Every structure is written in structure tokens, then in C-alpha cells.
Amino acid sequence: MHANDMHNKMGYVIATVCPLLIAPIISFIVIRQSEKLRKALETLKLVKDELEATNAKLFEKSSHDSMTGLLNREAFFNRLESVRTLQPCSLLIIDVDHFKKINDIHGHFVGDGALMAIAHCITECVGKDDSIGRIGGEEFGIYLATKDDTQVTAIAEIIRAEVNRMDYRTPHGECVRLSVSIGGVVDISTGAVVDHFQTADRKLYEAKRNGRNCVFIQSSLRKAA
Missing domain, CATH: 1.20.5 (Single alpha-helices involved in coiled-coils or other helix-helix interfaces)
Structure with a gap:
């Protein structure tokens, strides 16, 4: 090879x-x-x-507010600002009546429980397209995805009635009567949010001056007039 x-x-x-x-x-x-x-x-x-x-x-x-789980003030108004020009939008402000008295008589634990119970009640009364925020100590804001006067007033009245109907009790079983005053403004799609908030706030104080546990709404018809 x-x-x-x-x-x-x-x-x-x-x-x-x-x-x-x-x-x-x-x-x-x-x-x-x-x-x-x-x-x-x-x-x-x-x-x-x-x-x-x-x-x-x-x-x-x-x-979010750590106590109620709702949007906090800043997040609520950011949400309001971001959606109000995209869809129908109205604003409610809700204030718990005599809340300081509840704290003074029953203590802050009972007062905090009342806020959480009211927050839950409000949540049950609004729709999935609506937003709720805790915007102050005992004050709540609601963005409603509607600009219908009748619907806004009806929702506010339902919230007021449901809160007033609540059977809220202290740990000792003592009944605490709860009520809210509500002010609102219909159709906030144009103009400044701060102006609409002030209008709703004025309506809230009208409710306070008229004995509390009632609703005062600035209608879109009155705004147009």
C-alpha cells in the first residue's frame, strides 16, 4: 500500500x-x-x-387611601381630569354629617369604622364606570359617568338614603345613626375642575344649611341658563 x-x-x-x-x-x-x-x-x-x-x-x-381603599384626593382629581373630556361626567361631593360628634362620643375607632362602612355603601351604589375618592377626612368625591340631571340626582338620593338606612353599631352594640349631605354639579366636561369643585362644594353647604341629610345638585340646565 x-x-x-x-x-x-x-x-x-x-x-x-x-x-x-x-x-x-x-x-x-x-x-x-x-x-x-x-x-x-x-x-x-x-x-x-x-x-x-x-x-x-x-x-x-x-x-389609594389606606383606610377605605378608595382613591386618595390626588389620584381622584387626576382621574377626573383625565376622563372628563372623553365621556359624560358629573361630580358629587359627600360629607358625613356630625362626624366630629361621632368621634367625640364614641372614639376614633368607631369613627374610622363609620367611614369604612360609608365608603363600602357608596361603592355599592355606583356603577363600574364611576370613580370614588376619599378627598378629605370625612369627605368623599364621586365622578359619575353621566351628565343626565335626573340620573345624577337619583344616584345621589340613593346614596343618601342607603347611608341613612345603615345599621351601624359600636363594638358594644350601640347603634350610631349615620347620614350624609351631598352637593353636586352635572356635566363638568368643559371649564376648570377647580371651578366645578367649588360649585359642588357650595351645593354641599346648601345641603348643610338645610338641615343636613339631603341633596343639592347644580343642574346642567341651570348652568346653560
């Missing part, structure tokens, strides 16, 4: 056998690296999901 033939056969063997020997090793390395990459991507996704969840919790905490 000539040297060239031997060399060619050796070359053939090397070219044929070596890949067969090396292939499993390379496959093992590739599979292992792929598994590492898959685990790294899974870990990255978990970290991303946890970060998003943390950010969502931080946003929730920064935009």
Missing part, C-alpha cells in the same frame, strides 16, 4: 469517525447550555413579574 493511499484512508477514518465521537459531546454541551439559557430566561421572567407586581403595589399604595 502506497503512503498516499494510507494517508488518504487515515484521513477518511478521521473525517468519518471523529465527528461521530465528537457529536455526542457537542450535543451534550449544546443541550446543557440551552438548559442554562432556559433557566436564566425563566429566572429573568420571574424577576420581571415580581418587579411589575411590586410596582403595581406601590402605585396602588400611593394612589
Whole structure:
């Protein structure tokens, strides 16, 4: 056998056998690296999901009242400003009657419980497109996705009646009568929010001056006049 033939056969063997020997090793390395990459991507996704969840919790905490779970004042008015030009919108302001007296007689624990109970009651009275905020100590704001005078007044009256109907009691079983006064303005899609808020606030004080536990609404018809 000539040297060239031997060399060619050796070359053939090397070219044929070596890949067969090396292939499993390379496959093992590739599979292992792929598994590492898959685990790294899974870990990255978990970290991303946890970060998003943390950010969502931080946003929730920064935009919501810790006691009632409603929007806080800043978030409520931001919400109001962002949607009022996009859809029908009216504003209600609700103030708990004689709240200081409740705190003075029964203590802040009972007073806080009353606020939470009223917040829940209000939430049950409005629709999914409406927004509620705690905008002061015992004051709530409601954005209603309607500019219909009759509907706004009806919703306000339902809230007033439902709060007044509540059977709220102290831990000792003593009944605490609750009521709210409500002022509002229909259709706040144009003009400055602060002006509409002042109008609703004036209506609230009309309700206070008229014996509390009542509703006064600035209608869109009166505004147009």
C-alpha cells in the first residue's frame, strides 16, 4: 500500500469517525447550555413579574387611601381630569354629617369604622364606570359617568338614603345613626375642575344649611341658563 493511499484512508477514518465521537459531546454541551439559557430566561421572567407586581403595589399604595381603599384626593382629581373630556361626567361631593360628634362620643375607632362602612355603601351604589375618592377626612368625591340631571340626582338620593338606612353599631352594640349631605354639579366636561369643585362644594353647604341629610345638585340646565 502506497503512503498516499494510507494517508488518504487515515484521513477518511478521521473525517468519518471523529465527528461521530465528537457529536455526542457537542450535543451534550449544546443541550446543557440551552438548559442554562432556559433557566436564566425563566429566572429573568420571574424577576420581571415580581418587579411589575411590586410596582403595581406601590402605585396602588400611593394612589389609594389606606383606610377605605378608595382613591386618595390626588389620584381622584387626576382621574377626573383625565376622563372628563372623553365621556359624560358629573361630580358629587359627600360629607358625613356630625362626624366630629361621632368621634367625640364614641372614639376614633368607631369613627374610622363609620367611614369604612360609608365608603363600602357608596361603592355599592355606583356603577363600574364611576370613580370614588376619599378627598378629605370625612369627605368623599364621586365622578359619575353621566351628565343626565335626573340620573345624577337619583344616584345621589340613593346614596343618601342607603347611608341613612345603615345599621351601624359600636363594638358594644350601640347603634350610631349615620347620614350624609351631598352637593353636586352635572356635566363638568368643559371649564376648570377647580371651578366645578367649588360649585359642588357650595351645593354641599346648601345641603348643610338645610338641615343636613339631603341633596343639592347644580343642574346642567341651570348652568346653560
